[in-house]
Amino acid sequence: MSLKICLAKKVLIFYSVLAPFIMIGSLYNLIDGLILQKSPTYRIGLFSLFGFVIMPFLLIVTYIKNKCVISGDGVQIGKMMYPFSDYDFSIREKELAFKDRPLTSLFKKRYDELVIKRISNNEIILEKDLDVFERDIENIKNALSINKNRWN
Structure with missing residues (x-):
């Protein structure tokens, strides 16, 4: 998948x-x-x-x-590949003040971001804002959880 x-x-x-x-x-x-x-x-x-x-x-x-491909091997964002064996992926929710909100969704209080951590030392490698729709966030969560279970 x-x-x-x-x-x-x-x-x-x-x-x-x-x-x-x-x-x-x-x-x-x-x-x-x-x-x-x-x-x-x-x-x-x-x-x-x-x-x-x-x-x-x-x-x-x-x-x-901002092109992201979640495959069985890992997550590729742009040209960078993050394999599931070396990195941990999570989606974190954050709350932004009105002045910090993006123009595309001003009235939304909570925003999601993709967090990629290196497994060996728990260092955060990437924090990427998810400026997508709720359905897409659910699809990303499902794809990450299916592939995470495969590697664990």
């Missing part, structure tokens, strides 16, 4: 909704401001000119950096 999930799913959805508007506005600024020279130069900046390139690039990089 293998579970593939993006740990920043809510962020990707949020910015995917905004991306078309940013890209269209960026193309408009490039054509109207720089090529046709109809708008003032103070509106011309890197993001306003090349948002149609930068925004999709940021979405792709966000997906690649």
